[in-house]
Amino acid sequence: MNALRSPASQLPLLLAFQLGVALIRPGDGVRFSLYFGLLLLLGYLGRGSWGWILRACWILPLTLCGLPMLFTTPGPGLGQLGSWTVTQPGLEKFLAFQARAWLSLAASLWLLGQHPARQLLGAFQALKLPWLFTALVSMMLSYVEVLGQEFRRMQVARAARSAASRAPSWRWQVETVGHQAGTLMLRSQLRAQRVHEAMVSRGYRGGPLPEDPPPGPCWWLVLPLGVLLIGLSQWP
Amino acid sequence: MFLALHMPDGFLPPQLSLLGWLAALLPISWAFFVTQRIEDQQFIPRMAMLAAFVFVAQMFQFPVPGGSSAHLQGSALAAIALGAWPAVVVVTCVVAVQGLILGEGGLLVMGWNLFNMAVAGVLVGSSLYHWAIQRGYRWQSAALAASWASMQFSSLFACLELAVGGTSPLTLTLPALGLTQALVGLGEGLATVGALSVLRSQGPLEVRSSGWGWAILMWLTGLSLLPPQLYGQSPVPGLGPWPVLTMTLGVAFLFVLTLSLSHRLWWSRERPS
Numbered sequence: 001m002n003a004l005r006s007p008a009s010q011l012p013l014l015l016a017f018q019l020g021v022a023l024i025r026p027g028d029g030v031r032f033s034l035y036f037g038l039l040l041l042l043g044y045l046g047r048g049s050w051g052w053i054l055r056a057c058w059i060l061p062l063t064l065c066g067l068p069m070l071f072t073t074p075g076p077g078l079g080q081l082g083s084w085t086v087t088q089p090g091l092e093k094f095l096a097f098q099a100r101a102w103l104s105l106a107a108s109l110w111l112l113g114q115h116p117a118r119q120l121l122g123a124f125q126a127l128k129l130p131w132l133f134t135a136l137v138s139m140m141l142s143y144v145e146v147l148g149q150e151f152r153r154m155q156v157a158r159a160a161r162s163a164a165s166r167a168p169s170w171r172w173q174v175e176t177v178g179h180q181a182g183t184l185m186l187r188s189q190l191r192a193q194r195v196h197e198a199m200v201s202r203g204y205r206g207g208p209l210p211e212d213p214p215p216g217p218c219w220w221l222v223l224p225l226g227v228l229l230i231g232l233s234q235w236p
Numbered sequence: 237m238f239l240a241l242h243m244p245d246g247f248l249p250p251q252l253s254l255l256g257w258l259a260a261l262l263p264i265s266w267a268f269f270v271t272q273r274i275e276d277q278q279f280i281p282r283m284a285m286l287a288a289f290v291f292v293a294q295m296f297q298f299p300v301p302g303g304s305s306a307h308l309q310g311s312a313l314a315a316i317a318l319g320a321w322p323a324v325v326v327v328t329c330v331v332a333v334q335g336l337i338l339g340e341g342g343l344l345v346m347g348w349n350l351f352n353m354a355v356a357g358v359l360v361g362s363s364l365y366h367w368a369i370q371r372g373y374r375w376q377s378a379a380l381a382a383s384w385a386s387m388q389f390s391s392l393f394a395c396l397e398l399a400v401g402g403t404s405p406l407t408l409t410l411p412a413l414g415l416t417q418a419l420v421g422l423g424e425g426l427a428t429v430g431a432l433s434v435l436r437s438q439g440p441l442e443v444r445s446s447g448w449g450w451a452i453l454m455w456l457t458g459l460s461l462l463p464p465q466l467y468g469q470s471p472v473p474g475l476g477p478w479p480v481l482t483m484t485l486g487v488a489f490l491f492v493l494t495l496s497l498s499h500r501l502w503w504s505r506e507r508p509s
Contacts, residue, residue, distance in 0.1 A: 011336075014343065015343055015344075018245050018342070018343055018344050019250060019344060021245070022245060022249070022250040022253065022344055023250055068404060068405050068408060069402060069403070072405065093402075097247075097403070100245065101244050101245060101247065101342075104244065104245030104342055104343075104344070105244055105245070105342070108335075108342075108343065112337065117337050120336065120337050124336075130268050130272070131272075132268055132271060132272050132280075132325065133268070133325075133328075133329060133332070135280060135284075136280065136283060136284050136287060136325065136326070136329045137329050137332070137333055139280070139281060139284035139287075140284045140287040140288045140291060140329060140330070140333070141288075141333070142284075143284055143285055143287075143288035144288045144291055144292060146288075147288055147289070147292055178430065181427070181430065181431075182430060182431075182433075182434050185289060185431055185434045185435070186434050186437075186438075188285055188288065188289065189282075189285055189434075189435070189438060191285075192281045192282060192284065192285035193278070193281070195281060196277070196278055196281040199281075200277065204277075
């Protein structure tokens with residue numbers, strides 16, 4: 001079981017889960033419940049908080065874009081909504097669409113809740129993704145952190161300057177935001193140069209970052225489990 | 237508040253999602269191959285810095301009825317600042333991190349998300365920018381129009397995918413996403429011009445244009461003309477090649493209009509000496 005706790009093993013299983021969910025036929029409520037049960041089991045085994053279940057619900061308003069399929073899918077009518085007829089296959093398709101979107105997102109969020117971003121980066125390396133990808137992503141995440149710190153510092157300075165009895169004018173705010181964005185870009189560029197100089201001084205000569213890749217996924221467990229996760233949507 | 241940034245899983249049928257991976261993987265693999273051969277040591281940190289900036293820029297978003305959200309994209313900025321193929325790598329990293337680490341955008345449909353933003357957005361932005369520059373337009377006009385057009389093409393492809401996948405008809409997505417992206421695209425264009433002027437203040441941008449841009453643009457347009465029957469059942473009655481061709485031409489016309497308006501905005505035209 002410990003072999004399955006590594007993100008390198010869990011990432012391919014997540015893909016298999018999502019592929020399985022995507023392959024469930026509309027109207028097959030039993031199988032949707034089965035995958036939902038699997039997700040609850042994962043949540044129990046993960047022993048973390050259950051906040052990901054609520055976070056995944058934010059997808060539901062977006063799935064309302066699928067409403068037209070209630071009326072455009074041909075089939076026997078269930079009822080009238082104004083001048084449009086809701087069809088039975090349309091309703092099944094729409095509900096399946098909502099369930100798929102929710103289950104896939106909830107599974108992703110569960111995985112993200114289990115591991116910090118750095119561990120997931122290690123998983124990319126273990127899965128033999130190109131070195132340029134892992135190097136770029138790792139540097140990018142560091143820069144995002146730096147950008148965030150710089151931005152917060154600039155926000156404090158901006159609030160201090162506009163601490164008048166009445167709110168500053170709209171034009172002043174727009175100008176300040178524009179200057180902030182430009183300064184942020186300039187500072188992050190300078191920071192990138194400094195980071196690069198530091199890397200060169202420690203022996204970096206381009207190419208992959210000299211880090212030991214973490215152990216790869218436990219394929220002899222991941223492959224059969226992945227096939228099972230996809231197959232659950234089709235059997236019998 | 238958490239809100240899906242790109243298309244989440246379940247929006248497209250699995251066959252169509254896998255087709256998206258096929259369409260995206262070929263140009264992305266080529267982009268990685270080309271970029272890994274660049275010997276400039278400072279290039280990777282510069283790419284990472286731009287990736288971070290694009291990553292943050294894409295977080296500013298507006299939900300749109302029709303199954304997606306309008307947001308700043310940064311594809312054209314990366315394409316102009318770094319060149320077409322490195323920019324494909326940069327936007328790929330950004331979209332992949334959003335999907336894999338933040339759970340924004342699905343994994344199965346990531347192929348199409350990558351295709352829309354990292355391939356179509358970047359290559360359209362890059363080729364149109366260089367086309368305008370070669371004809372003597374000021375870089376500000378060219379950058380504004382290229383950013384706007386790259387967003388339009390990306391959203392056009394997203395609308396087509398949602399229609400072909402049977403999720404949302406074009407009659408709903410095109411006005412909703414297209415109009416919002418047209419407005420956000422103007423903001424994106426101005427942000428791109430601002431960011432480029434900051435980058436240019438540090439030194440001239442090295443142009444790494446790709447002569448393949450137009451060829452790939454043609455390929456992308458050709459792909460959009462494929463009859464929907466090839467992908468599965470379409471909910472839009474009578475959606476064949478012609479309406480799609482009309483829409484593509486419409487976007488091209490709007491691009492020319494934007495280029496001409498933005499050119500008038502800066503008025504003068506730089507002629508090569």
